[in-house]
Amino acid sequence: MNDSHYCPHTPEEIAEMLSVIGVSGVEDLFAPIPAALRATTFNLPSGMSEFETHGRMQAIAGENSQGMINFIGGGFYDHLIPSVVDHLSGRSEFYTAYTPYQPECSQGTLQALFEYQTAICRLTGLDVSNASLYDGGTACAEAAMMALRITGRNKIVLDGCVSPFSRQVLKTYLFNLDVEIVEIAPQSGLLDRAGLAGVLDDSVAAVLVQNPNFFGSIEDFSVLADQVHGVGALLIGSVYPIALGMLKSPGEIGIDIAVGDGQSLGNPLSFGGPSFGFIAATKKYIRNMPGRIVGETVDRNGKRGYVLTLQAREQHIKRHKATSNICSNQGLCALRGLIFLSSVGKAGLADLARLNRDKAEYAKAQLAGIPGVSVLQSAVTFNEFTLVLPKKADQVVTALLEKGIAAGVPLGQYYAGSENALVVTVTEKRTKKEIDLFVRELEAALCN
């Protein structure tokens, strides 16, 4: 009985259909598969009802520890999600549709993506956005490939303060292409500007920086933008969208291509995905953008409508000469991002950014008050900062996990010589009470 999940036919209907086709059994339809190639085993579980299935999933979720207090970020952030995000993105007219190939019956998705692109342009201060990419890491890689195409050069310079995950993804993407990657080691949690100046010449396609960076430091890259443009290269900036409620926008800085991870915009942590990546650029680079782009136009009666546009860039037309191999986007996650941004709104995003910084500054001051603990960077920070502990951060983090606190990301495994450094994240969700508890527990852990 359980075998029939979501397959509606009765035996009578199956018989009727087989007679129309002119075969005696369903098995006859598989005759094109040579007998010698047929599967001899299929060792899978026996199946169950949706109720038992959900029970099993509850049991799996129960095997993770519950209610961890997160002071970890590193690209994914524990932010509030307004109720409307789940409810509206949960409309199955959105989530059971597909890529809007037929615009007349997909105006809902298309207009939403146009509004999403608008939100990303306004947030980043740039002219054009695509309809989203997979995640922040792959967005960095796509931006680098875009810069290689635009400049016709083959060198990418990476600020070592960019997320190590994003740098690793970028290196994986570019490994098989004829591209030289130069990495600039961080200096006390900041870009080594002299080191960068030493490698910046007219062979460089792009420089990739992150703001705030992996250590949490905020930097002003305006001067850097001029230097990069001076050698005919592009500046790619990976940004944190919540921080853009406060920080100078990529457009104002002079960044040519802005990328980032959209998880913090209304997408749950969900053990790392799905989220979405965003990419925005100045208008002259639009034909080199990867992925889907929605454009405004009119119908036969002059009525406004939306379509997928500039498709001649894409793989289904250009095949191996396409600007990217990407086919889908992360439509539903981008929709969640749009609903989030529209719910929080213009003034609300600024408030949210301020709330994040207020909480983080409070935590930073309290934590730095613990004997032997100091803050790594002299630079200002947003909602992440790096502590230098009097002992190895690994041991402290492991000890605090037992107390239900994810204390931060130890830097030792990403930066040699940083074994005592810990990147702490404090979002608006952390209460003063939780921060105070963290301070007490950290102090206790350091005493042991």
Add this chain to the structure above:
Amino acid sequence: MQLIYEQSVPGRRGVKLPASDVPAAPALPTPLLRKEAAGLAEVSELDLVRHFTNLSRRNFSVDTNFYPLGSCTMKYNAKVLENSAALFATFHPMTALLPGGVDFCQGTLGMLHDLGLLLAEITGMDEVTTQPLAGAHGEMTGIMLIAAYHAAKGNRAKKKYVVVPDSSHGTNPASAAIAGYEIITVPTAPYGDMDLELFKKAMTDEVAAVMMTCPNTLGLFNPHIKEISDIAHSHDALMYYDGANLNAIMGKVKPGDVGFDVIHVNLHKTFGTPHGGGGPGSGPVGVKKALIPFLPQPRIVKDAAGILQLETTNPGTIGRTANFFGNFGVMAKAYAYIIMLGGKGLIRVSEQAVLNANYIKERLKPYYDLPYDMTCMHECVFSASKQLAHGVHAIDIAKFLIDRGYHPPTVYFPMIVKEAIMIEPTETESKATMDAFIEVMIEAAKTAESNPQALLDAPLTMPISRLDETKAAREQNVCCAW
């Protein structure tokens, strides 16, 4: 409909944020701050809800309309899967990467590991990485694994080419190009599969991989697949299986048994997770033993004590292909789908998907040209060539279907069929739904003869008529001016 920005009123607020319980931090230096707030919408919550609810009503979707979009497997998405995925919403991926953190993530890591085992059994592979975020991302990962395999044997420079049939998805050559390969395209023979003689000629020791979709994009299973993989292997080329059409063959044939070395699986197609208006998808990649040393990291492994661990020290790895462990939320749905349907359920899925496609093919054959007239798998590809004689193109038939409440099939793909109409009903559609669709398709064919203008004018019942795509591409208006 107005844009959300056109409904904005300066000063109007949406969701209320919590009050701060800490002192206000001093302001940042002005040069670091943005000059003005980002021009996001300023709307009330009710206006927001009405806006997006009304937008949603301007979509066709599986839950509202039959959606036989060929190559996309638009099956019903069981509601319980949404509930199950939501159970994992609060788990931070970074927890698992902390020292000692895996102990706190045994449920989620275990599920990913189990999903890998299930997919390995379904596809006949030895190990699966769940990191790739979509089908094309899986293809890219898979070809990079193949590149690493050849490099480890000292053959990276020698192996320059990837062979694809001309019926392949555009993502195949595009993914191979990112992995640094040049493409050799082999034409399709009149019997509907890659031309075997031309394939043999194309194969040299310089070929790194052959990418196949099987059944192919014509919905046909290539009976020579074993021979093709034997030829490829004789040149030390590896076989890549594009899993887009896996819905046709579960339990019937395993790609790993017929010579494939690498496969990606589109969880959003075969394993019942929703397509989300274009994503999120998920594209786990399965490999044979010889390729395990190159898998992306962190790799989820079970230690001798049965504890899930993250392996990050493998020197052969191609590296990281995504920031964390892949689209976990999508994988939770696919995992729930597989354990719910079980082996027999999955076999039935493939059987009824194939039954439905053949039923539609037989019933529409008298009315539409069927360039490759043979038993199909999960989808069938017609041509609107008969209708073209009356000035009606595939796109016009598609628009007529929209007026009748059907999402059109895929049109103009595969490119090798002129005026292609590619129909994939999936297993979840009832006979009654398909019969009603068939009648409308027949009506379209008859209208093409009697009143072609009616098809050229369609659709008339939607909020908009056909759009000027040239204007969109010329003006490049991709964001609402501010």
